[in-house]
Structure formats: C-alpha cells, structure tokens
Amino acid sequence: PDTQSERDERHLAIQRVGVKEVRYPLTVRIGEQLSPTVASWSLDVALPAEQKGTHMSRFVAWLDALSASGKPLDATALRDELAVMLDKLHAVEGRIEARFPFFIRKHAPVSGVSSLLDYQGAWIAEHRAGSGTTVWCEVVVPVKSLCPCSKEISDYGAHNQRSHVTIRAELMEPPGDRRRPPPPGGGESTRERPVVDSAVELGFEALVRFAEASASSEIWGLLKRPDEKWITERAYENPKFVEDLVRDVALRLNADARIGRYRVEVENFESIHNHSAFAVIERE
Amino acid sequence: PDTQSERDERHLAIQRVGVKEVRYPLTVRIGEQLSPTVASWSLDVALPAEQKGTHMSRFVAWLDALSASGKPLDATALRDELAVMLDKLHAVEGRIEARFPFFIRKHAPVSGVSSLLDYQGAWIAEHRAGSGTTVWCEVVVPVKSLCPCSKEISDYGAHNQRSHVTIRAELMEPPGDRRRPPPPGGGESTRERPVVDSAVELGFEALVRFAEASASSEIWGLLKRPDEKWITERAYENPKFVEDLVRDVALRLNADARIGRYRVEVENFESIHNHSAFAVIERE
Amino acid sequence: PDTQSERDERHLAIQRVGVKEVRYPLTVRIGEQLSPTVASWSLDVALPAEQKGTHMSRFVAWLDALSASGKPLDATALRDELAVMLDKLHAVEGRIEARFPFFIRKHAPVSGVSSLLDYQGAWIAEHRAGSGTTVWCEVVVPVKSLCPCSKEISDYGAHNQRSHVTIRAELMEPPGDRRRPPPPGGGESTRERPVVDSAVELGFEALVRFAEASASSEIWGLLKRPDEKWITERAYENPKFVEDLVRDVALRLNADARIGRYRVEVENFESIHNHSAFAVIERE
Amino acid sequence: PDTQSERDERHLAIQRVGVKEVRYPLTVRIGEQLSPTVASWSLDVALPAEQKGTHMSRFVAWLDALSASGKPLDATALRDELAVMLDKLHAVEGRIEARFPFFIRKHAPVSGVSSLLDYQGAWIAEHRAGSGTTVWCEVVVPVKSLCPCSKEISDYGAHNQRSHVTIRAELMEPPGDRRRPPPPGGGESTRERPVVDSAVELGFEALVRFAEASASSEIWGLLKRPDEKWITERAYENPKFVEDLVRDVALRLNADARIGRYRVEVENFESIHNHSAFAVIERE
Numbered sequence A, B, C, D: 001p002d003t004q005s006e007r008d009e010r011h012l013a014i015q016r017v018g019v020k021e022v023r024y025p026l027t028v029r030i031g032e033q034l035s036p037t038v039a040s041w042s043l044d045v046a047l048p049a050e051q052k053g054t055h056m057s058r059f060v061a062w063l064d065a066l067s068a069s070g071k072p073l074d075a076t077a078l079r080d081e082l083a084v085m086l087d088k089l090h091a092v093e094g095r096i097e098a099r100f101p102f103f104i105r106k107h108a109p110v111s112g113v114s115s116l117l118d119y120q121g122a123w124i125a126e127h128r129a130g131s132g133t134t135v136w137c138e139v140v141v142p143v144k145s146l147c148p149c150s151k152e153i154s155d156y157g158a159h160n161q162r163s164h165v166t167i168r169a170e171l172m173e174p175p176g177d178r179r180r181p182p183p184p185g186g187g188e189s190t191r192e193r194p195v196v197d198s199a200v201e202l203g204f205e206a207l208v209r210f211a212e213a214s215a216s217s218e219i220w221g222l223l224k225r226p227d228e229k230w231i232t233e234r235a236y237e238n239p240k241f242v243e244d245l246v247r248d249v250a251l252r253l254n255a256d257a258r259i260g261r262y263r264v265e266v267e268n269f270e271s272i273h274n275h276s277a278f279a280v281i282e283r284e
Helices: A056-069 A075-088 A148-153 A204-214 A225-237 A242-254 B056-069 B075-088 B148-153 B204-214 B225-237 B242-254 C056-069 C075-088 C148-153 C204-214 C225-237 C242-254 D056-069 D075-088 D148-153 D204-214 D225-237 D242-254
Strands: A014-030 A033-047 A094-107 A114-128 A132-146 A160-171 A259-268 A276-283 B014-030 B033-047 B094-107 B114-128 B132-146 B160-171 B259-268 B276-283 C014-030 C033-047 C094-107 C114-128 C132-146 C160-171 C259-268 C276-283 D014-030 D033-047 D094-107 D114-128 D132-146 D160-171 D259-268 D276-283
Touching: A014 A056, A014 A094, A014 A204, A014 B242, A014 D094, A014 D114, A033 A056, A033 A075, A033 B276, A033 D033, A056 A075, A056 D114, A075 A094, A075 A114, A075 A132, A094 A204, A094 D014, A114 A204, A114 D014, A114 D056, A132 A148, A132 A204, A132 A225, A132 A242, A132 A259, A148 C225, A160 A204, A160 A242, A160 C160, A204 A242, A225 C148, A242 A259, A242 A276, A242 B014, A276 B033, B014 B056, B014 B094, B014 B204, B014 C094, B014 C114, B033 B056, B033 B075, B033 C033, B056 B075, B056 C114, B075 B094, B075 B114, B075 B132, B094 B204, B094 C014, B114 B204, B114 C014, B114 C056, B132 B148, B132 B204, B132 B225, B132 B242, B132 B259, B148 D225, B160 B204, B160 B242, B160 D160, B204 B242, B225 D148, B242 B259, B242 B276, C014 C056, C014 C094, C014 C204, C014 D242, C033 C056, C033 C075, C033 D276, C056 C075, C075 C094, C075 C114, C075 C132, C094 C204, C114 C204, C132 C148, C132 C204, C132 C225, C132 C242, C132 C259, C160 C204, C160 C242, C204 C242, C242 C259, C242 C276, C242 D014, C276 D033, D014 D056, D014 D094, D014 D204, D033 D056, D033 D075, D056 D075, D075 D094, D075 D114, D075 D132, D094 D204, D114 D204, D132 D148, D132 D204, D132 D225, D132 D242, D132 D259, D160 D204, D160 D242, D204 D242, D242 D259, D242 D276
Parallel strands: none
Antiparallel strands: A014 A033, A014 B276, A033 A094, A094 A114, A114 A132, A132 A160, A160 A259, A259 A276, A276 B014, B014 B033, B033 B094, B094 B114, B114 B132, B132 B160, B160 B259, B259 B276, C014 C033, C014 D276, C033 C094, C094 C114, C114 C132, C132 C160, C160 C259, C259 C276, C276 D014, D014 D033, D033 D094, D094 D114, D114 D132, D132 D160, D160 D259, D259 D276
C-alpha cells in the first residue's frame, strides 16, 4: 500500500518536506581545482495540500546517483541537478542545500611558505513557482580584526581577535545562457536578471577574497617568524570595527554585477569579553 | 575620542549591529510559575548610513539592569524592555533574542509519578520602522513519532524515534491595551491586529501542548513500567508521518486567534537511517 | 516481569551504566552565594557480571528528589548524595557528573562598573571499591592571552586572543571529618589524604582566580573606555605563551594543599590562524 | 630571537603541548578502498621542564607534508609518521589524533539497493618513554536498538531508537614486524605484545561489523519498502538493552587477538525520554 500517495483531508500545503543531516561525499570546484570533501545535505520539496506524503527514499537515491557520477558541484551543475531532483520527486518546487569544508592553498606573506586554510562553504539552489530557480553560494571566512578604539586610547598594543565573515550571495545567471531546459512546472522567472560583466562564473575564491581583503589582516595555517611580524604590524596599521568590516565587504559585493541579493555577517570573538560583537548587512 | 560617533563616508546602513552569545541569568514565566534559567542573548540595533559605529557596552549595561531587576520576561515585559534598550542606544530599530532551557513538571500517564521535562525556549522582540514591534515565542518540544508505513507493512512492530517539534509563533497584541508608550521613532504599525479571543496571554505551555498533543506520543523524564506500556501502545495506535505531525500542529495554531505569523518544523531523528526526515509549514 | 534483574550469562561486568544528557535545574554555591542554574547530568553505576541490567528510572527519581529539595550542591552534599544514589540503585560503585554555567559578579578594573561573567563549571563525584569516594571540581575560565614572540619581533602591536583555561581538581577531604557515614559496599579508601591547610573548602571562585591571575589579562562582560585602555596595556605588558599560562596555573595549584590530582588545559583560539594552540599539565 | 628555546625556570614539565582543531584533507584506507575525507587534527609533544616552549609551526609543516604526499593513513603509516613528527619537533614523546567522517557502501537487506552510510572515525598514535608506541582506532557506529522490556510488557509494539556504538581499540603490532625504525628517544616498549592470529590488519570495517552485528538491527542510508519491513521485524525479534548491546560488542572484541586495550560505549537516544541511556565496558 502506498500510504504516502493517499489523499490528505487537512487542506494544508507543506512548504518544505524532505531529509536533512544526510552526510555524503562531494566534489567541489575551487578555482581551477576539483576537491573532494564531505557535505551535509538538506533536500526538500513542496507538498500540495491534497497529497499525504512525499517519498523520502528518492532524495537519497538522487543523492547517491549524483555522488557516484563524480560530477563536481558548481552553479550550473546545481541548477541542472535541482531539475532532476524535482522530476524524480514529481514536485514543482524544492530546494537543495549542501554544507561542506573546503581548502585554499595560501602562501605566507613574507616567507612564501605554503599551507592550506580551511573554510566552510555551502551551495543552495531553490526553485519556486513565482521566482524560478535561484542559486546561492555561501562561505565562512576566518580573519583577524583589530579594534580601532583600543589602539587609539592605549599607549601601546590593541586588542585583536579571530573573526568570521559569512557571505551568502545570490549568483546571477549569465545572460544568453539558454542551454538549460526549463524547470518542471514551468515557473517562468519574474525577476530581472542583470547583465553580468564577466565571463567568469563567481565562485568561492572570489567571495573569500572579498572577506580577506576587508579584514585587519587575513590569516594562514602556517607562518614563519617574519610572517608573524608582518601580520602583527599589518593588523595594527589597519584597525577595523565590526561595522567597518561588514561595510567594506558590502562595498565589494555591491561592485560585482554577478551578485544579486546577499547577506554579510561579521562576528568578532572578542578577546576582552566572553561574547561576540556582530554586524549584518543584507541586500534584498 | 568617541570614534564610534564619527561620520561614516561609505553611505551604507547596517541593518543589525550588536552583541551575541552573551550568557546572562534570566527569570521566565512558565504558566503561573517564575523559573530561573540561563539565557544566551543576541541584541542589536540598526545603524544609519552616516553613523560610524554603535556603543556595544550599552547592550550589556541594559542586560545587567534587566537581570538585576529580577523582572520575569514575558511578552509585555519584552515590549517594554525593547523600548528601553532602543532608547539607551539612541536607535530607531532593533531586536532582542533570548534562548534558554526551561522545565515543565509532568505526571506520568498511569502511575502519576512526577518529574521535570526540559524544553528549549526563546523570546524574540523586534521593532522596525514600517511594522512596529513584533514579539515571537519559540519552543522546541521533544516527542515520539511512529511510522505509519512501517506499521502497515510489518507483521509486528513499527520503527519509532525521538522527534523535535519547533514552533515559532508571533504573539498578537491584546486589543485595547494602550498602557504601553509608543516606541521611539514613532513607527506606527501598518499590519492589522486581529481580535484576540482570550484574555490569557499565549505562553510556552500552550505551544508545548500543541506539539505534544499532535505527536504519536508525548514523552516524560521519569516513567514506571505501566507508563512504559502505555506510551508504547499509545504510539503504536497513533502512527504519524512527519507530514502528519507538522500539519496537525499547524491546524492547532490556525485555530488560535492569539497567534499571527508562525513557522512549524518537525524533525524526526530516524531510527532506520543516520539522517533526519523533516517538514516545515510557515504562515506569513 | 523484572527483566533487568535476571541473571546474565555473558560473564562481563559493566563499569558504567546509567543515563546521560539529562537536563535538570540545580542550585550551586558560588562563594557565599546560592545561584540557580541548569545542569546536564550524567549518572551511572557499575553492574556486576551476573546481573542483566540496572533500573534506569531510579536515577531520574533520585535526581528529581535532589532538585526538589533545593539543596545547593557543594563537595559535602555531593559525597552524601552519591551514597544515597548508590543505595537507591543497590550498587557498590558509581559516578555523578553535573555540568552547568555559572556567574561571578566582577568589577571593571578602572571604572568599577559591575557585570556578570559566565563560566562553565562541573562537579564530579565517583565511588570505586578500591579508592573510596573522590570529588572533582572543574571550571572553564575565559581569559586573554598575548603572544610574547609576536610582541618581541614586531615594531608595534602583538597578536592576542581569547583563551580557555580548563582546570579539573580533586578536592581533598578535610581531616577529622567523620560525620559522614561510610559508603555502601564499605570500600575503605586506600589513598593517603593529605592534611588540608585551610578551613575554607575549595570552590569555583578559587579555581577561577588561579586561571585569571595567570593570564595576560582577565576579561569582563562590561567595560568602559578607561577599562579597555587598562586591559589592552595590561595584556601587552604581560605576554604569555600557552606554555607559560599552563605552567603558571599549575604552580598555583601545586601551592594549594586542598587539591589532590589535577589536570590543567589551556587553549588559545589563535587570531593569526584558524586553529588552536594548547597545552596540558596533569598531576596524577 | 628564538624565545621558545630559552630555559624555563619554573621546573614544570608539560605532558602535552601543540595544536588542535586543525582541519586538513586526509586519505583513509577503508577495506580495499582509498577514500578522501577531511580530518580535524590534534598534534602534541611532551615538553621537558627546562625548555620554555615548542615550535608550533612545525606541526603544521609536518601535516602539510603528510597531506601533500597523498599517503593513505593506516596503522603502519601512522607509526612511521609519528616518528617523523617527533623528530621534526626534537621531542621524545608525543601524540597524533585525527578525527574524520568516512563512508561504507552498503546493500539494503532485501532489495539490495546500495547507498553509502556515514561513520565517524579516528586514528590515534601515541609514543611514551615507558610504553613505546601505541596505535588506536576509533569508530562511532549508528545502529537501531529496541527495548526488551517495552516489548515484553506491551500488547503490541516496542519503543526503539537510534543508538551510537563507540569503539576505541588498541591495535596490536603484528609480530616479527621489524622493518620499522626504533622511535626517537629509543624508549623500548615494556608491554607484552600478544601474538596476532591474523595476517589482516584490523581496520574500520571490522570494528563497524562488531557494532552492527550486535545491535537490534543495523541501519542504511537508502531503504525500499521491503527493506523497511525487514528492518522493523528484525529489530522486534532482536530486542536489546543498552547493557546487552555493550556486552555483545565486548564479547566480539575479546575474541579478536589483534585488539589490545579497548573501550566500548553505547548510547541510546531514548524515544520515550529526552535523555540518553548509556553503558561502558573498558579493558585496560
């Protein structure tokens, strides 16, 4: 008996139903590189009011096929795969979210010694009847912040700390890209797609640079003595309130036509308190 | 030098700036009872484009005064205190969020033996220029869910598991309540306030009941043997998909005129998988 | 049928069986003050090889009685209560662990303005046949550390960050304290109890002071501008490697005869890396 | 100035000093397969009393070299790499710990449909002067447990839930393996190495099987309807208390001569309570 396909008499649509906290391997594209990682997936569809339930196992079947294909996840693949998932679930609306750690190889500022720095990334794709498919890229970037007030009032030193810059950016679809089949349910997008000024698709590396370039100093996994001197003095010369940091990131996002809506949050793990200072700018 | 009060030339307003992960003691009202607990606070204000920074220490000063007063937090107190906080920060818009564990004394269904069950609660109050002050009450309720499909297809038994029902409900302001001073900045609410059908303010206990009454079975901290038999059979007689559970909670919320917008999420920590099934209904 | 009391034929004793992640209210004694808080409890007993199971509900019944009594938890109460719990479970060996946040009211170093700082505390009591009852007090203290190397090599500034000092200390039983009944099972302690040099029982406040006095600077919840100057300069004048900090705390613990075995760990949430530096000294 | 190499006058040795929460990519060997994953590393050495500090950056340099080599981590590689790390740090004692998710492809019991299940694994290697090098393998295995008491007292149904079986096992070194160079500092092991009865090195898959075979039922990522019937009935026919589960795993560990010391913990996320039941057996 296919209990899930029975009629439901409560007349209540469910916006999102599916699976979450599913861990599965994933290959992501970071710049030119393909990197293996492990993602935590959240997958859901909208369920019409008259339908009793969805078929949960199909989400995992879809995910296993994606993972087995070895296909790297980028914005284009995500749009295609969302259409496949909705088709498999016989659904008109739905959402994919994958959260994972990734790495960028960085060179220390003076010695040039190289090491990996870890970041937290996420891909989110959502299809809604009224607004078509939107794709979001999210990254959490660890940086250093140094307090301008502490520097100004003190005879020497200034308190500083690790901060997290979290950027969630909507990626605008490149114009003239018509290879893609229309999504199931046919919902035509009603939002204007701005012209994209660059042939290069926006990715994690660009968002990471926006955050690192805005901080008192970026950070590294491996530093030698001259590097440590450099980063200490660089941060002291470049103090930033949490408000400065969030605004400087927002200015950079505003200047990039490939980005639609966004949300930036900066959190300073204050070294003179046991709590955080934070600031958020959101463009809707 | 009051660096934070200088003019900022980036022309970017900040929607939210403040402190988070601040732990402070709190007294909450659960039914007729006042209960001490420990909350994690997130406090922020909006910062106009021309202003360089906010005064972070004033949030903690406000919080310390609130905590020292011993005043229990309920919807009315929260509205009043938000006005005080905004005034102290010279801000027009802002937000208070407090998250904390709380307890309800429950009696086992057969033996009647009593014990405390722990829930996660939150109070959220937000004041925006366009929409006035809104107050939200959130609760995470642990319950038991038993799978209808597993029951139907199996000769005996049915898989079941712990589930979390998370309800976030906007509390409608009682009509005719004019004791409260208008909020700073004078933003008049443009949303309709529906008539409230009850003199009793909606609180955590009501939301907990909505969740527990909708589950395959509610749960307890302390059960004797006859109670364990009762809960086992009760869940078996009362199977629910995650879709059923979220709809049954939504029906109860729809029937209560004291509730405005809401969001219900049910998460089943599946006992046949290593991931969760979940469903969300949101009323905007 | 009392399945749990049946004989087990696998001939395997279980060192610890019980409940964990039980949240229940608790009153703790901090200095002269009684403070309400919420604890996460782990409670277990040893199960002999021939016994099939323990009675889990008795742990919660014991906990509910303790909580309802309102009796504050200190080392003496913990010893007494462990005996009660073992008696209730018909067990010879067992363990109580309660983890909870607590607060100390602190005054800022220049302005004197007061606020609460939150710490993580734990009480652990264990009774083993060979070694009698031991009681441990644990505290996690947030402090500030400033890097000596960064200060020395840089023309200005020095990187600094939040650190956690975690101290777990065995409390020596005061000599001549014979009011307490012998534990069930009669296991006489074989460990020497050193003479205690002070009439005052060691508590959380003393451990917190050991950590704060050893750091580059202690921290506060609420600071005014002159306080921020003070803490900035104080840390700069008082640089400490993670190795220095852990040794300075250990020196203080070594000097206190009320402490038996201990473990100190310091973790620096490095502000120039995305990882921590840490160091551990343990006295067995 | 090499501040870290100065003499320290506090006369306190530090048992462990190093870095933790370092995230770096890793390849692990699961059965015949090499799998990429992301690990959280904790690396430390012992610091003699007269030495002021260690050189933290050398841990990351060692880790980067290991990661760049692409060499898969298994027990043999871990022993070799620990010697390399100690050499690089000029240390006599030290420890490596890497924690990571890994996957095993499993086939559903009736339909045979395949999917990945995620587990949490860890490799730990430690070298101490008195006891030589020990290597530990740890795994957290999610399974299903069904309560025997609930089944026996109820007219129908039985409560069941997800459980975690955590096994930490010391791997005995194969006899006659003399290819490996003696560790730096020359500490000759004083512990007896039992004869190993198998040419196959113990790995994650064997530990996972010990846990899954002991549960009421193992679990899968993807199940079709006949599989769900199978797992429901299998668990009902095979009820286990937390005490049964921990003992049945211990019996299997006792029967394998490749395992030295071990610790097994089972945690049931009870579906009739909001807390866990747990049990621990440890062989020292």
